[in-house]
Structure formats: structure tokens, C-alpha cells
Amino acid sequence: MIKTEDYIKNPLKEKEVERKKAERSERFSTLLAHLGLVLLTLVWLYPIVWIILHSFREEYRDGIFVGIVVSHYIPKGFGFENFIRLFTTTLFPRWFLNTLFVATASFILSTMMTLSVAYVMSKIKFKQRKLFLNLAIILGLFPGFMSMIAIYYILKSLGLTETLFALILVYSAGSGLGFYVAKGFFDIIPNSLIESARLDGATNATIFTKIVLPISKPIIIYTALLAFTGPWMDFIFARVILGETNRQIHTVAVGLYYMVHGSQYADGNQFTMFAAGSLVVAIPIVTLFLAMQRYYIEGVTAGAVKG
Amino acid sequence: MKRKLMLLVMLAVTLFIALGCSRSNPLVIWVGAEVQEFYQEKMEEYIEYYNANNDEPFPFVVEVRAADTGSAAATFLDDMDAGPDILTVAHDNLGRLIAGAGAIRPVQSQALLSQIESQNPETFLNVITANVGGTEYVFGIPYEAQSLILYYNKKYLTEEDVQTWEGIWSVAQEQGKRSLSITGTDGFNNSFLVLSSVVETGERIVRLYEDGVLENTEFVTDYMVSVLKWGQRFFTSPNGARQASDSGWSADLSTETSLTVIGGAWHFNEARASLGNNLGIAVLPQFTLTEDDVYGDVQAGTVMQSGTFTDTKMFVMNRSSDKLDYLEDILLFLTHKDVQEQSFVRNSTLPAYKNALQEFDAMQADDIRTQLAVAQIAMFEHGIPQPFGREARFNVFYYQRQAPDRILSILRNTDNRFNTDAAIVTEMIAIERIWLGHRD
Amino acid sequence: MDKKNNFIVETLQRFGNAFVRFAQAIGRLFKGFIARFKDGSTGTKVAHLIMGFGNLTHKQYIKGALFFVLQIGFLLIFMLNPEVNDTPIGFKALQNFITLGTEEGDLFGRLADNSMLMLLFGVVTFGLIVVFLAAYTANIKSSYASDLMVREGKKPLTFKEDLAELLDSRFHVLLITPTIIGVLTFTLLPTIFMIFIAFTDFDREVVPGLNLFNWVGFENFAQIFTGSGEIANRFLPVLSWTITWAFFATFSCYIGGILLALLINKRTVRFKKLWRTVFILTIALPQFISLLAMQQILSEHGPVNAMLMNIGILDEPFAFLGQARTATTARISVLTINLWIGVPYTMLMTSGILMNVPKDTYEAAQIDGATKFQAFRNITVPYIIFITTPYLITSFIGNITSFNIIFLLTGGDPNVPGSVAGQTDLLVTWLYSLTIEEGDVNIGSVIAIFTFIITASATLLSYRRSKAYKEEDTFQ
Known part of the structure; x- marks a missing residue:
């Protein structure tokens, strides 16, 4: 009896011990993983928190406001002085509205153009399709800065430089070339869906607007998100096209960049104001990104796999 | 309903664009x-x-x-x-x-x-x-x-100290600080040495496109070699001069890493925020050439005055x-x-x-x-005054063809390449040739 | 060796084929012209001379009128040479394109010719000619198509019907026309223009409108390889650093991203969404903000140096970026900061892929008694590599042209005495400072062309790869 019991129990016990061992090591590795993640999070948030802290920094030396970079991470005084100065002594409110305008207009145009091209390249077979695809790839490889000077003079010949409209044109005109991700998405839509609609007598236009677009919400949002946030981040093209002296029509990126860098506008004592401006710009964009996270991830993944 | 909304949005955007583009x-x-x-x-x-x-x-x-x-x-x-x-x-x-x-x-x-x-x-x-x-x-x-002047930290330096670079230098040595941060690396910022003059005679040691003539230019003089050697000691000393740190020169002042900065009126706000009531302003200091510096006919003990572009x-x-x-x-x-x-x-x-x-x-x-x-x-x-107005090329020769970089590398003795008088003079000849418009 | 040869031969063959096909296409074009002329109605024949005439005879009034207006407009532009910014477009522009201007101007009154606008408008005029020829052909084809319809006893399409076609059988035309117009004016035209600039002496001493510049042939290209100046001295170092940078930046972010994705997606890790959100935050933050902040944080009096000195790791501030003592230090720093920017992207991307690792393969492996690590090494890793190869190549190309990181962190420094290009300058940042800051537009263009050649070769390679992969059904 005992022998049999031993025979039966021992393996069980062994298994039990093994399971516990595995559980312990599992728990240990989980703990380690969490620790690692906390550490990485700290590293990734370090600069972001620094900017936030400094946008609220309010320090004085002998009654003079100190806005230059300092070596202590946590400010010695907090307040809203930077924001007050940002909105009352600089053109920041104006820049913000300019950017909002440019971003809105160019995201509507870009999204329409990108999706149109992507749909054509994916679902409509026509003679020059391959030629267009190859041309698009080749053109996309030329460094954009080089054409910047030429673009400036083309716009000028059209009488458009130094206007926000010119900036919208530049941001949207070439946007159709970035159709790959959306094309990848449309490729997945089964052709049978389109063919059956055609058998029902639908025109190509109806198929696109009534059948394809309604099921393409993720890719529409992804494209729109990127097109909308672009103008908030670009400080190179905008600077050349809007001109250095037209501060009235600058975008936030150009205005803030000039606040701390390049030329005599740059006043090191405005660094904390730059931080405050950064925060005001970052909040809507980051919120948008986080709200649309799901679609953004979908787009990134699709783009990566399709190449 | 939806279509109307779309139309309305489109209309608003068009109006918006039209407004954004109106020009006078x-x-x-x-x-x-x-x-x-x-x-x-x-x-x-x-x-x-x-x-x-x-x-x-x-x-x-x-x-x-x-x-x-x-x-x-x-x-x-x-x-x-x-x-x-x-x-x-x-x-x-x-x-x-x-x-x-x-x-x-x-x-x-x-x-x-x-x-x-x-x-x-x-x-x-x-x-x-x-x-x-x-x-x-x-x-x-x-x-x-506009001209360049000296911003200094009154906490450490007296009006007496800032009369000479040596005065500033010795305080910096005592305190374990740097004497000077220069705000940039271009030919404007190293002009305090290049444009210096002999106090006794008032003679400037460089000639730069005088009367708007290209050939009226001379960089390789005994005085200039001596001054650059003095400058090399100043820039390579742990308590001497340096290029402003990548935090910016105002951080150098406010952290008391450097005791002085050479700057213009456009630096005033930032300098004031860095030092508060400790901010002092003075004429650029004088300096004295020593046995170690003199070259050719120059006498040790010659007092020089720092210069500037006015x-x-x-x-x-x-x-x-x-x-x-x-x-x-x-x-x-x-x-x-x-x-x-x-x-x-x-x-x-x-x-x-x-x-x-x-x-x-x-x-x-x-x-x-x-x-x-x-x-x-x-x-x-x-x-x-910067003598580059007469011809466009002068400005390019002086500022853009890397001559300032080369002067700075003599001062910093980059890679120990300028330990000997001969090496300094050779480089100075190269710089003079750039100023004269040679492309080699 | 063999493979390489094959590749070259293949490429040459492909070019050869393309050339033959191009010649054939032109042959067909002419044959088509002759056939249509012979076979077409009188209206079609006249349309070869007067555009829109054929359509008019078929009572397609609006279409015919449009073609006619187009022809008149083109001829007017070509003959009257309207001036924009004092520079003509049209026939004169073609002459100007060759001379690039002759009038030198003087202090009072006379303006100098603007060589740059002359070059630009020359290209524009060539473009106009191409567009006109396309319209001309379309005019004949349209008339001929109507001829055929009449012959078949049908009525030629009315303007309304033509428009309706745009929503159906020619819907693609409607959809891509705006993009084509945009790309032609704001991408293709500037690109061609800049390629031409590489063959001129448009350098920092030229101010368009005040003095002229001229064609110099391949002089600028020769200067890079045989010259003794700064451009020749710095080209190879910058090129090799660009490629090194692209290689390390791509793979470090790739590996880092995959590891991070594995960590977050570990079965037992909690708050997955929270962790992911943290990293998305850094993607959403505009780079000019995060990178300028990084630059300040890592600077001499920044908080990182202060912290390291407080702990006692450093005695005196350490220069990480533009003022680093050695090039290697600065390069390692920018590559490290690039991880901060790049890892979240790869993490997001591979997260999606990891969830899709084929489960049945895993189960089969476990039944076979494979350990977790073995399963990871033999199944997960090859799967990820297989599926992300296209991404690796695009990201390599992206890194070759990555501008913000270098521009905002170091501005290309540490400085090399006697040169515009510093130790961390990439080809793109170098060409930016050459063209925008220094005004040497011609040399900048040459560098842009080289950058293009590099990215184009990488793309060509990636095409071959993806083709090779397409032929296989599985990834093992």
C-alpha cells in the first residue's frame, strides 16, 4: 500500500514542487520586467517632465526674472508667469491660430488626396498604373530641402509667398505621394465586395464613397492624424516659405524655435517661455494622439509590414 | 443633414483661406x-x-x-x-x-x-x-x-581687477573659475585679440582692407604672433578663456563657471538675468605680453589694449x-x-x-x-568699424572662408599643433592668404 | 561575387529592356498617329491643325471649344512671352535657358537678368510643351473615338456624358489629377530645377537678379572627387559617417524596439496599455521640442551633468554633444538619443506583429518538447525578421535623410577647423547648411544628387528582396 502510495504521490509531489518552482521564477521574472519598465519609463519621461516643470518655473534674482537654463532639475519657485508673458508679450496666440488654420486646411486637403491616390493605386487597374507607382517611389527619394528653394520661387511666381495659403499648398501638394500605408489598407478589402457592387450597377464613384470609405475609418483617421500634426512640428519649410521677418504669419514651431535659437531674436532668458509654449502646443497634439492611439498603431503596423 | 454640415464646413474653410490670403x-x-x-x-x-x-x-x-x-x-x-x-x-x-x-x-x-x-x-x-x-x-x-564690452561678475571682481585680463585671470585662479566665455566662434568674437593695439603708441597690430583696398591687409606681424601666443596661454589655461558651453554663455555666468563675458548691447537682458545686481560693465581690459609671448622685435612688458569692431x-x-x-x-x-x-x-x-x-x-x-x-x-x-563695406568679397574672406576657425584653433592649440612659433606663423600666413582672397 | 555580378547584369538588362520598351512605345505612338490620320474623318484630319475641330464636327461644342482655347492660349504664351517677375515664359525662355541671361544691369535703372528665374522658367516652358503635346494627342484621339462611334451607328458622347464618365470608368482620372498637378508643380519641377543647378556656378557669391551665373558642366562633380578644397576633403568622411549612422541607428532602434515590445507583451506584465501610452507620448511630442530639451538637459550646466557630479561619477562637467572632445563621443551620444526617439516606433510596430505569431506553430513546438527560449529563438525571431525586413530597409533610408536629430542636437558639431561640415554632419544637414546658410546652392545640389543615388540604390535592393520573398510561401 505504502509503496503504491509513494509511487503515486511522489511524482505528484515532484510536479507540485516543479510547478511552484516555475511559479516562483515566473513571479521573479515578472517583477524584473515591471522594474525594467518602471526604469525605462523614468528615462523616457525625464525630458518631458523637465519641460513641464520649467514651463511653470518662476525664479527671480534681485527682482529680475530668470528664464535662462539652470542646472537644477526641480525649479525653486512655481507660477504662471511664463504663460502670462507668452500670451501678452509675444505673438504666440497669433502663431497658434495660424497653425490651427494651416493644419486644418492642409489635413482636409491631404487626407482627400492621399486616400484618392491610394484607392486608385490599389483598386483601379489602368494602363499607366505601374509607371505612376515607380515615379512616386523615385520622387519620394529626393531630399526635400533641395527643392525648398525652387518651391519658394515657384510660389513667388504665382504671387503666393509669405502667405499661409502657400504653406497649405506646400504641405498638401505632395501629400498624395505618401499613399503606401493607405494603399496597404485598401489592398486588404476583398475585390469581391467591389465587383458585386458593380454588378448591382454602382459607378466607381459610388463604390468609393458609399462602400469603401465607410469601412475605412481606421486609415482615414491615421492619415488625417499625421496630416494634422505635421504643421505643428515643421520648422524648416515654414521658415523658408513664410520668411523670417513676417512674424505675424509664423507658425508655432517657427516662432518657438526662433525664441531660443538662431539670430538675434534668440534671447536665452526666454527659455522658460519656450517651455511654456511647448506645453501649450504639445497638449492638444498629445491628447489627439492618445485618443486616436488605436488607429495610429494600426496604421504604423500596416505601414511597416507593407513597406 | 450630414451633407449640409459638410457643405458648411467647406464654406467655412474657403472663407478662412480667402481671409488668410488677402494682401495689401x-x-x-x-x-x-x-x-x-x-x-x-x-x-x-x-x-x-x-x-x-x-x-x-x-x-x-x-x-x-x-x-x-x-x-x-x-x-x-x-x-x-x-x-x-x-x-x-x-x-x-x-x-x-x-x-x-x-x-x-x-x-x-x-x-x-x-x-x-x-x-x-x-x-x-x-x-x-x-x-x-x-x-x-x-x-x-x-x-x-554698437561695440563689444565686458560683462563681469561683481561678486568676485572689483573695478580694479577688470582693468587687465591678468587681474581677472588671477582671481579666476584663486576661485577655481574660468576668466572668460566667448559667446561665439566667429571672427567677430575673437576680434578682442585680433584688433588689439599697443597702449603706448595706440598702433593697431593688424591691417584690414584699409581704404577699401584688398592688398592693404596684414596679419602676420611680430605683434600679432606675440598676441596670439599670449592668447594661446589664455585659452589653454584651466582658468583662462573658453568657448561658451553648450548650455549657453548665460549659464556659464549664472553658475559662476566663468567670471566674464565679452558681449554687445543685445546680450544685456540675458546677462542681467544671469547675474542680477552682481552684473558689472566695463571697457575691454588690457593685457601685458611676457617673456613667453614675445616674438621678433616685440619687447616683453608691452601693454596691449583689447580691441573691438565699432x-x-x-x-x-x-x-x-x-x-x-x-x-x-x-x-x-x-x-x-x-x-x-x-x-x-x-x-x-x-x-x-x-x-x-x-x-x-x-x-x-x-x-x-x-x-x-x-x-x-x-x-x-x-x-x-568693420572695413568690409567697400566690397562684398571682404566680408566673405574675413568671416566665411574658415579663417576664424583657424585663428581659434591656434588659440586653443588644437591637437597640440601650434606648440612652436614656426607652426603658428605658418598657419597665420595661411589665414592672411584667405583674407587676401586666395583659394587654396 | 557571382551574385553581385548577376545583380549588375540584371540591372543593366532591366535598363536595356526599359529602353527598348520606350523606343517601341514611341514607334507605336507614331504608328497610331498615322493610322488615325488616314482613317479619321475630315474633322479629325483638320483637328491635327486646329485643335477641337473634330469635336466641333461631332457637335461636341464645349469639348471642342476647350481644346481650341487651349491651343490658342498655348500659342499666345509661346509667342508673346508674358513676363513674371521681369522674366519671360515661352519661346524666349528657351533661349534664356541656354544663355542664363546676358544683361548685367547697373546701379540706376537697369536690372540684371535673373539667371535663376530664367533657368526655372526654361524648365516650366519645357513642361508646358509636354502638357500641350499631351492635350494635342488627346484632341485627336477624342475626335477619332467619336468617328468610330458614328461609324458604329452610336451617338458621340455629349459633354454631360463625358463628365459622368469621370465618376465611373474614368474615375481614377478624377481622383489622381489634383495629386498629379500638385506633384508636377511642387515636387517634380523643383527636383528637375535643382538637378540643373548642380551644373551651374550658382554659389555664395551670386545673388540672383544682381549678378549672373552660368553653366559649368561637370565642374562641381569633379570638385568633389579631384578638388583639394573643403568639399573634396569632407565628402568621403561625411558620406561614411552617414552610412554608419544609418546602419547603427536602424539596428539599435530595431533591436531595442523588439526587446521593449517583448517586455510589454510578456503574458504576466500588467498595465500594458499604460506602458504603451508612455512611449506613444514621446512619438506625439514634436521633435523640435523634445530634442531641444534633450540638448539642454545634456549640456554642460544641464541637470544630467549636475546629477552625475552630485553622485560623484564626474568631477567636472562632461560635454556629450556638439562640444564633445572627440567625434566618437558626440556620435555615440546622438545614436543613444536616437534610441529615445526611435525605439517607441519599433515597439508599436512589433507589438502588433508579436500578437500575430502563428499559434499553431508554437503549439506544435511545445508538443515537441521545445523550451520557451528555443521556441522564441526558432519561431518568434525568424518570424519577426521575415515580416519586418521591408521596414528595416525603409527605416534605413529614412535614417540616411534624418535631419532633425543632428540639426537640433549638435548642429553638425564637433566642428572641423576649416570646414562647414562638422563631425556629426550627415549629407542632408551638410547640404542644408551649404544651401540655406552658406548659399553654395550648386554644391548643395550635387550632394543632394548623391544622397538620392544612395537612397535609390537601397530602394532597388529592397525591391529585389521583397520580390525574392514573394516567391517563397513560407518564411522558414
């Missing part, structure tokens, strides 16, 4: 960012005056815009048609502006010419004229001046402006010495007017802003 044809003036508001107000005053004295009202809207006066000439030349009617440039850009077919127009009204002559010091008159096709023309109307900012007129008839009258008003004085009171700009120190009431005060102005004016004795 204003009279545009570029001035430095710090005085933009001031000159906008002055122009309103001018228009009021104009309207009161003329039958027709002033026909344009005037826009005074902030421009970086250092790069305004380049920006303007990139696209003259889009440029302003009047712009502010540093005088040394004159050469670029009149090169080729000439982007700016010479002054023609007698009234303006005589005001320029009566208000400005001799040195400025030399650099605002240029010879085109055998005739001398006046192109610029000076209204501001520049003027001036208005020039865009040749392709369609409002030329109105410009000279406006300039007569904007550059008048009374306006210069008001600008000094309001914006602490340094007037170009030659008797400002004696005649302006505001110059008699004893606050820090007046000290700034007085020190700058004092530096005019130890400086020369």
Missing part, C-alpha cells in the same frame, strides 16, 4: 526686434505730421517689422522684390548690397545728405559711402551704433521699391538725433550721433543702462 501693399520697414514697437510709434507720429502738412493724406499703410539686423542683408538679397522698402543693416553689409547691379539706392536729397554729415562721426562717414563707376555715393543712414546700424533703401519718392523724407525724420535720443531712453540703443555723450540729458544718469552706453562709447576709441 504696405510700406515696409525692417528694424531690430528690440526697437520694432518704438519705430512703429514713430511712424504713426510721422504720418500724423505728414497729414497735417500736406493736402493729400499719406498714401500707404506703414508696417515696421522686426528683422535680425545681422542677417537682414542676406535675407533681403535672397528675394529683393519681396523685401522691405527700407531696411536696417550693419554697415559692413554695404558691399554685398551694392555688388553687381546694386540692390539699394544711394541717397539723393540734399537735406538728408547734410543731416548725415552733421550728425555722424568721421569713421562712420567713411563706411557708409562707396565708389560706383568713379563717383562716391552715400548709401546708408546711420542711426544706431559698428553702426544704418537704414538703406530698396532700389526696387515702388515708393522711392517718400523714403528720404521718412529717413530724415527717423534718423534725427532727437529720435535717436528717445530710442536710447526707451530701448537703451546706442545712438550713432557723434555728440550723444555730451548733449543727451539721458546720458548723464548713473544707472546700469547708461553705464552700458558709456562703456560702448568708450570702446569706440579702441575699435574700428
Whole structure:
């Protein structure tokens, strides 16, 4: 009896011990993983928190406001002085509205153009399709800065430089070339869906607007998100096209960049104001990104796999 | 419903775009960012005056815009048609502006010419004229001046200490600090050594395009070798001079890493925020050549005075402006010495007017802003206006063909390449050849 | 070796084929012309001379009128040479394109010719000619198509019907026309223009409108390889650093991203969404903000140096970026900061892929008694590599042209005495400072062309790869 019991129990016990061992090591590795993640999070948030802290920094030396970079991470005084100065002594409110305008207009145009091209390249077979695809790839490889000077003079010949409209044109005109991700998405839509609609007598236009677009919400949002946030981040093209002296029509990126860098506008004592401006710009964009996270991830993944 | 909404949005966007693109044809003036508001107000005053004295009202809207006066000439030349009617440039850009077919127009009204002559010091008159096709023309109307001065930390340095670099250096040694941060690496910032002069004779040790002639240039002199050797000791000493850290020179001051900074009036706000009430302002110091430095005929113990470029900012007129008839009258008003004085009171700009120190009431005060102005004016004795205005090439040769980098690498003794006199002289010959326009 | 040869031969063959096909296409074009002329109605024949005439005879009034207006407009432009910014477009522009201007101007009154606009408008005029020829052909084809319809006893399409076609059988035309117009004016035209600039002496001493520049042939290209100046000295170092940078930046972010994705997606890790959100935050933050902040944080008096000195790791501040003592230090720093920017992207991307690792393969492996690590090494890793190869190549290309990181962190420094290009300058940042800051537009263009050649070769390679992969059904 005992022998049999031993025979039966021992393996069980062994298994039990093994399971516990595995559980312990599992728990240990989980703990380690969490620790690692906390550490990485700290590293990734370090600069972001620094900017936030400094946008609220309010320090004085002998009654003079100190806005230059300092070596202590946590400010010695907090307040809203930077924001007050940002909105009352600089053109920041104006820049913000300019950017909002440019971003809105160019995201509507870009999204329409990108999706149109992507749909054509994916679902409509026509003679020059391959030629267009190859041309698009080749053109996309030329460094954009080089054409910047030429673009400036083309716009000028059209009488458009130094206007926000010119900036919208530049941001949207070439946007159709970035159709790959959306094309990848449309490729997945089964052709049978389109063919059956055609058998029902639908025109190509109806198929696109009534059948394809309604099921393409993720890719529409992804494209729109990127097109909308672009103008908030670009400080190179905008600077050349809007001109250095037209501060009235600058975008936030150009205005803030000039606040701390390049030329005599740059006043090191405005660094904390730059931080405050950064925060005001970052909040809507980051919120948008986080709200649309799901679609953004979908787009990134699709783009990566399709190449 | 949805469609209507879409339409409404589209309509709003179109309207928005149309609004964003509406343009007019204003009279545009570029001035430095710090005085933009001031000159906008002055122009309103001018228009009021104009309207009161003329039958027709002033026909344009005037826009005074902030421009970086250092790069305004380049920006303007990139696209003259889009440029302003009047712009502010540093005088040394004159050469670029009149090169080729000439982007700016010479002054023609007698009234303006005589005001320029009566208000400005001799040195400025030399650099605002240029010879085109055998005739001398006046192109610029000076209204501001600037030179480099010393910002120092009063907590460590007395007025006595800042008389000489050696005085500053020894305090820095005691305190374990740096003597000096230079704010940039270009030929403007190392001019405190390159433009230095012998105190006893007042003789400047460099010759730079004198009288607008390329060949009137000499860099390789015994004095210059000695000064660069002195500079090398100063820049390689742990307590000597350094390039400003990548945190910015103001951080160097506020963290008390460096005791002094060489800067212009445009550095004032930042310097003040860095040091508060400890901010001191002085004329650039003197220094003494030692046994270790002297080269050739130079005597040990020779006292040298640091130099600077003493520049003027001036208005020039865009040749392709369609409002030329109105410009000279406006300039007569904007550059008048009374306006210069008001600008000094309001914006602490340094007037170009030659008797400002004696005649302006505001110059008699004893606050820090007046000290700034007085020190700058004092530096005019130890400086020369940048002599690059006569020809566009001079500016390129002096600033752009890497000569400043090479001077700096002698001073820093980069890779120990300049341990011997011979090595320094060889490099100096190379620099002189760049200045003379050789491309090798 | 063999493979390489094959590749070259293949590429040459492909070019050869393309050339033959191009010649054939032109042949067909002419044959088509002759056939249509012979076979077409009188209206079609006249349309060869007067555009829109054929359509008019078929009562397609609006279409015909449009073609006619197009022809008149083109001829007017070509003959009258309208001036924009004092520079003509049209026949004169073609002459100007060759001379690049002759009038030198003077101080009072006469303006100099604007060589740059002349070059630009020359290209524009060529473009106009191409567009006109396309319209001309379309005019004949349209008339001929109507001829055929009449012959078949049908009525030619009315303008309304033509428009309706745009929503159906020619819907693609409607959809891509705006993009084509945009790309032609704002991408293709500037690109061609800049390629031409590489063959001129448009350098920092030229101000368009004040003095002229001229054609110099291949001089600028020669200067890079045989010259003794700064451009020649710095080209190879910058090129090799660009490629090194692209290689390390791509793979470090790739590996880092995959590891991070594995960590977050570990079965037992909690708050997955929270962790992911943290990293998305850094993607959403505009780079000019995060990178400028990084630059300040890592600077001499920044908080990182202060912290390291407080702990006692450093005695005196350490320069990480533009003022680093050695090039290697600065390069390692920018590569490290690039991880901060790049890892979240790869993490997001591979997260999606990791969830899709084929489960049945895993189960089969476990039944076979494979350990977790073995399963990971033999299944997960090859799967990820297989599926992300296209991404690796695009990200390599992206890194070759990555501008913000270098521009905002170091500005290309540490400085090399005697050169515009510093130790961390990439080809793109170098060409930016050459063209925008220094005004040497011609040399900048040459560098842009080289950058293009590099990215184009990488793309060509990636095409081959993806083709090779397409032929296989599985990834093992």
C-alpha cells in the first residue's frame, strides 16, 4: 500500500514542487520586467517632465526674472508667469491660430488626396498604373530641402509667398505621394465586395464613397492624424516659405524655435517661455494622439509590414 | 443633414483661406526686434505730421517689422522684390548690397545728405559711402551704433581687477573659475585679440582692407604672433578663456563657471538675468605680453589694449521699391538725433550721433543702462568699424572662408599643433592668404 | 561575387529592356498617329491643325471649344512671352535657358537678368510643351473615338456624358489629377530645377537678379572627387559617417524596439496599455521640442551633468554633444538619443506583429518538447525578421535623410577647423547648411544628387528582396 502510495504521490509531489518552482521564477521574472519598465519609463519621461516643470518655473534674482537654463532639475519657485508673458508679450496666440488654420486646411486637403491616390493605386487597374507607382517611389527619394528653394520661387511666381495659403499648398501638394500605408489598407478589402457592387450597377464613384470609405475609418483617421500634426512640428519649410521677418504669419514651431535659437531674436532668458509654449502646443497634439492611439498603431503596423 | 454640415464646413474653410490670403501693399520697414514697437510709434507720429502738412493724406499703410539686423542683408538679397522698402543693416553689409547691379539706392536729397554729415562721426562717414563707376555715393543712414564690452561678475571682481585680463585671470585662479566665455566662434568674437593695439603708441597690430583696398591687409606681424601666443596661454589655461558651453554663455555666468563675458548691447537682458545686481560693465581690459609671448622685435612688458569692431546700424533703401519718392523724407525724420535720443531712453540703443555723450540729458544718469552706453562709447576709441563695406568679397574672406576657425584653433592649440612659433606663423600666413582672397 | 555580378547584369538588362520598351512605345505612338490620320474623318484630319475641330464636327461644342482655347492660349504664351517677375515664359525662355541671361544691369535703372528665374522658367516652358503635346494627342484621339462611334451607328458622347464618365470608368482620372498637378508643380519641377543647378556656378557669391551665373558642366562633380578644397576633403568622411549612422541607428532602434515590445507583451506584465501610452507620448511630442530639451538637459550646466557630479561619477562637467572632445563621443551620444526617439516606433510596430505569431506553430513546438527560449529563438525571431525586413530597409533610408536629430542636437558639431561640415554632419544637414546658410546652392545640389543615388540604390535592393520573398510561401 505504502509503496503504491509513494509511487503515486511522489511524482505528484515532484510536479507540485516543479510547478511552484516555475511559479516562483515566473513571479521573479515578472517583477524584473515591471522594474525594467518602471526604469525605462523614468528615462523616457525625464525630458518631458523637465519641460513641464520649467514651463511653470518662476525664479527671480534681485527682482529680475530668470528664464535662462539652470542646472537644477526641480525649479525653486512655481507660477504662471511664463504663460502670462507668452500670451501678452509675444505673438504666440497669433502663431497658434495660424497653425490651427494651416493644419486644418492642409489635413482636409491631404487626407482627400492621399486616400484618392491610394484607392486608385490599389483598386483601379489602368494602363499607366505601374509607371505612376515607380515615379512616386523615385520622387519620394529626393531630399526635400533641395527643392525648398525652387518651391519658394515657384510660389513667388504665382504671387503666393509669405502667405499661409502657400504653406497649405506646400504641405498638401505632395501629400498624395505618401499613399503606401493607405494603399496597404485598401489592398486588404476583398475585390469581391467591389465587383458585386458593380454588378448591382454602382459607378466607381459610388463604390468609393458609399462602400469603401465607410469601412475605412481606421486609415482615414491615421492619415488625417499625421496630416494634422505635421504643421505643428515643421520648422524648416515654414521658415523658408513664410520668411523670417513676417512674424505675424509664423507658425508655432517657427516662432518657438526662433525664441531660443538662431539670430538675434534668440534671447536665452526666454527659455522658460519656450517651455511654456511647448506645453501649450504639445497638449492638444498629445491628447489627439492618445485618443486616436488605436488607429495610429494600426496604421504604423500596416505601414511597416507593407513597406 | 450630414451633407449640409459638410457643405458648411467647406464654406467655412474657403472663407478662412480667402481671409488668410488677402494682401495689401504696405510700406515696409525692417528694424531690430528690440526697437520694432518704438519705430512703429514713430511712424504713426510721422504720418500724423505728414497729414497735417500736406493736402493729400499719406498714401500707404506703414508696417515696421522686426528683422535680425545681422542677417537682414542676406535675407533681403535672397528675394529683393519681396523685401522691405527700407531696411536696417550693419554697415559692413554695404558691399554685398551694392555688388553687381546694386540692390539699394544711394541717397539723393540734399537735406538728408547734410543731416548725415552733421550728425555722424568721421569713421562712420567713411563706411557708409562707396565708389560706383568713379563717383562716391552715400548709401546708408546711420542711426544706431554698437561695440563689444565686458560683462563681469561683481561678486568676485572689483573695478580694479577688470582693468587687465591678468587681474581677472588671477582671481579666476584663486576661485577655481574660468576668466572668460566667448559667446561665439566667429571672427567677430575673437576680434578682442585680433584688433588689439599697443597702449603706448595706440598702433593697431593688424591691417584690414584699409581704404577699401584688398592688398592693404596684414596679419602676420611680430605683434600679432606675440598676441596670439599670449592668447594661446589664455585659452589653454584651466582658468583662462573658453568657448561658451553648450548650455549657453548665460549659464556659464549664472553658475559662476566663468567670471566674464565679452558681449554687445543685445546680450544685456540675458546677462542681467544671469547675474542680477552682481552684473558689472566695463571697457575691454588690457593685457601685458611676457617673456613667453614675445616674438621678433616685440619687447616683453608691452601693454596691449583689447580691441573691438565699432559698428553702426544704418537704414538703406530698396532700389526696387515702388515708393522711392517718400523714403528720404521718412529717413530724415527717423534718423534725427532727437529720435535717436528717445530710442536710447526707451530701448537703451546706442545712438550713432557723434555728440550723444555730451548733449543727451539721458546720458548723464548713473544707472546700469547708461553705464552700458558709456562703456560702448568708450570702446569706440579702441575699435574700428568693420572695413568690409567697400566690397562684398571682404566680408566673405574675413568671416566665411574658415579663417576664424583657424585663428581659434591656434588659440586653443588644437591637437597640440601650434606648440612652436614656426607652426603658428605658418598657419597665420595661411589665414592672411584667405583674407587676401586666395583659394587654396 | 557571382551574385553581385548577376545583380549588375540584371540591372543593366532591366535598363536595356526599359529602353527598348520606350523606343517601341514611341514607334507605336507614331504608328497610331498615322493610322488615325488616314482613317479619321475630315474633322479629325483638320483637328491635327486646329485643335477641337473634330469635336466641333461631332457637335461636341464645349469639348471642342476647350481644346481650341487651349491651343490658342498655348500659342499666345509661346509667342508673346508674358513676363513674371521681369522674366519671360515661352519661346524666349528657351533661349534664356541656354544663355542664363546676358544683361548685367547697373546701379540706376537697369536690372540684371535673373539667371535663376530664367533657368526655372526654361524648365516650366519645357513642361508646358509636354502638357500641350499631351492635350494635342488627346484632341485627336477624342475626335477619332467619336468617328468610330458614328461609324458604329452610336451617338458621340455629349459633354454631360463625358463628365459622368469621370465618376465611373474614368474615375481614377478624377481622383489622381489634383495629386498629379500638385506633384508636377511642387515636387517634380523643383527636383528637375535643382538637378540643373548642380551644373551651374550658382554659389555664395551670386545673388540672383544682381549678378549672373552660368553653366559649368561637370565642374562641381569633379570638385568633389579631384578638388583639394573643403568639399573634396569632407565628402568621403561625411558620406561614411552617414552610412554608419544609418546602419547603427536602424539596428539599435530595431533591436531595442523588439526587446521593449517583448517586455510589454510578456503574458504576466500588467498595465500594458499604460506602458504603451508612455512611449506613444514621446512619438506625439514634436521633435523640435523634445530634442531641444534633450540638448539642454545634456549640456554642460544641464541637470544630467549636475546629477552625475552630485553622485560623484564626474568631477567636472562632461560635454556629450556638439562640444564633445572627440567625434566618437558626440556620435555615440546622438545614436543613444536616437534610441529615445526611435525605439517607441519599433515597439508599436512589433507589438502588433508579436500578437500575430502563428499559434499553431508554437503549439506544435511545445508538443515537441521545445523550451520557451528555443521556441522564441526558432519561431518568434525568424518570424519577426521575415515580416519586418521591408521596414528595416525603409527605416534605413529614412535614417540616411534624418535631419532633425543632428540639426537640433549638435548642429553638425564637433566642428572641423576649416570646414562647414562638422563631425556629426550627415549629407542632408551638410547640404542644408551649404544651401540655406552658406548659399553654395550648386554644391548643395550635387550632394543632394548623391544622397538620392544612395537612397535609390537601397530602394532597388529592397525591391529585389521583397520580390525574392514573394516567391517563397513560407518564411522558414
